Amino acid sequence: MSSTGKLYEYASSYATRAVEADRAGKRQEAIINYVRAVEILQKLIHFTDNPDLKQLYYNTAKDYIARVKKLQTSKKRIKSRGPNTSSGVSDEETGEIDQAIADTIITEKPDIKWDDVANLQTAKQALREAIIWPIMRPDLFKGARTPWKGVLLFGPPGCGKTLLAKAVASECDATFFNVSAASIMSKWLGESERLVKSLFDTARDKQPSIVFMDEVDALTGTRGANEHDSVRRVKTQLMQAIDGLTSKKDDRIVIIGATNLPEHVDIAMRRRFEKRIYVQLPETEAREAVFLIHTKDVQLEGIDDFSRLAEWTEGFSGADIALICREAIMAPLRELDEKDLLKDSTSEIRAVTLQDFLKSLEKINPSVSPSELLGYEDWQRQFAAE
Numbered sequence: 001m002s003s004t005g006k007l008y009e010y011a012s013s014y015a016t017r018a019v020e021a022d023r024a025g026k027r028q029e030a031i032i033n034y035v036r037a038v039e040i041l042q043k044l045i046h047f048t049d050n051p052d053l054k055q056l057y058y059n060t061a062k063d064y065i066a067r068v069k070k071l072q073t074s075k076k077r078i079k080s081r082g083p084n085t086s087s088g089v090s091d092e093e094t095g096e097i098d099q100a101i102a103d104t105i106i107t108e109k110p111d112i113k114w115d116d117v118a119n120l121q122t123a124k125q126a127l128r129e130a131i132i133w134p135i136m137r138p139d140l141f142k143g144a145r146t147p148w149k150g151v152l153l154f155g156p157p158g159c160g161k162t163l164l165a166k167a168v169a170s171e172c173d174a175t176f177f178n179v180s181a182a183s184i185m186s187k188w189l190g191e192s193e194r195l196v197k198s199l200f201d202t203a204r205d206k207q208p209s210i211v212f213m214d215e216v217d218a219l220t221g222t223r224g225a226n227e228h229d230s231v232r233r234v235k236t237q238l239m240q241a242i243d244g245l246t247s248k249k250d251d252r253i254v255i256i257g258a259t260n261l262p263e264h265v266d267i268a269m270r271r272r273f274e275k276r277i278y279v280q281l282p283e284t285e286a287r288e289a290v291f292l293i294h295t296k297d298v299q300l301e302g303i304d305d306f307s308r309l310a311e312w313t314e315g316f317s318g319a320d321i322a323l324i325c326r327e328a329i330m331a332p333l334r335e336l337d338e339k340d341l342l343k344d345s346t347s348e349i350r351a352v353t354l355q356d357f358l359k360s361l362e363k364i365n366p367s368v369s370p371s372e373l374l375g376y377e378d379w380q381r382q383f384a385a386e
């Protein structure tokens with residue numbers, strides 16, 4: 001076995017011990033083992049060249065650190081709980097899984113309106129038809145007119161996939177489950193399958209629900225032999241869950257997958273996402289709208305509109321533009337003396353000028369390269385189903 005393979009084994013065994021101790025309410029032991037697992041994961045991050053694996057180890061370590069923090073701050077657990085439930089899962093275990101869901105998955109009722117998402121008209125229309133109408137008017141989607149249960153948003157990072165999914169949930173007043181596929185897999189090694197099942201059970205309880213699963217590509221790809229098996233099991237569980245949504249037509253639950261690496265989503269998974277929508281880099285008009293959204297309520301001087309800045313930012317993603325705005329808006333603050341800034345509430349802050357935006361533009365480069373874009377367009381031609 002390779003040295004990284006061995007390290008992975010060590011990390012897994014510490015993590016397994018940590019999870020067992022955690023379940024048994026042995027806080028101290030759990031903390032020690034989580035910390036050891038994190039230390040080894042840090043080494044793995046250092047030694048591994050594969051960016052997917054690096055990300056996976058990083059997410060796992062982050063989850064364990066979060067768990068340690070929680071254990072350190074939480075009161076001592078009550079060890080003894082009630083009898084086993086009929087499903088064979090004890091109340092304590094159910095509580096643990098609920099806690100894991102709460103830790104791994106962000107559940108919310110987002111307050112993002114369509115207008116908060118600049119342009120992306122084609123994607124919005126497709127999502128309206130595929131998700132919002134069926135959830136709001138289930139009576140119209142009976143018989144042959146079956147609603148979509150799986151929608152995949154693909155495209156370069158920072159172009160509004162998460163925003164779109166939140167806006168959909170907000171428009172149909174659905175509960176929004178925000179899950180990262182990479183973290184659900186690595187969370188509680190060995191617990192991921194139950195986590196997936198619980199996720200969909202909870203989504204069913206709280207419907208209408210949108211399950212947003214980011215980084216669906218993390219469910220496949222070339223990983224070490226150790227991971228392969230667990231990845232396959234979680235993927236099977238997930239595919240069964242999606243099939244369950246399709247067969248229970250009255251359930252108002254939709255899974256929205258998102259990926260920056262659509263070519264890594266394997267055929268079986270791809271098939272379950274019946275609608276595949278390309279969320280592209282913003283066009284000039286869209287970039288202008290993103291500038292407007294991110295300078296709302298900001299005092300500007302000498303800027304009547306953002307058309308010129310929009311022209312100068314071809315190739316930038318929405319997130320890049322949001323960053324440019326943030327930098328520019330900070331500029332007037334940086335000019336103030338720190339003493340004034342922290343103590344004097346009356347200190348005058350000047351308006352943000354075009355010069356501030358230009359300076360910020362000098363510092364920030366587009367995060368997506370033209371060659372990467374070609375890959376998305378290729379995939380769109382082959383597999384998109386809008």
Ligand code: ATP
Nearest residue numbers: 116117118157158159160161162163290318319322
């Ligand atoms: P990733 O693939 O990296 O997860 P994403 O496509 O899901 O990225 P979002 O998280 O939706 O991107 O967007 C990142 C940030 O970029 C948003 O919080 C927002 O500030 C800005 N942004 C991106 N696209 C838009 C848009 N169309 N309208 C307004 N803001 C946008």
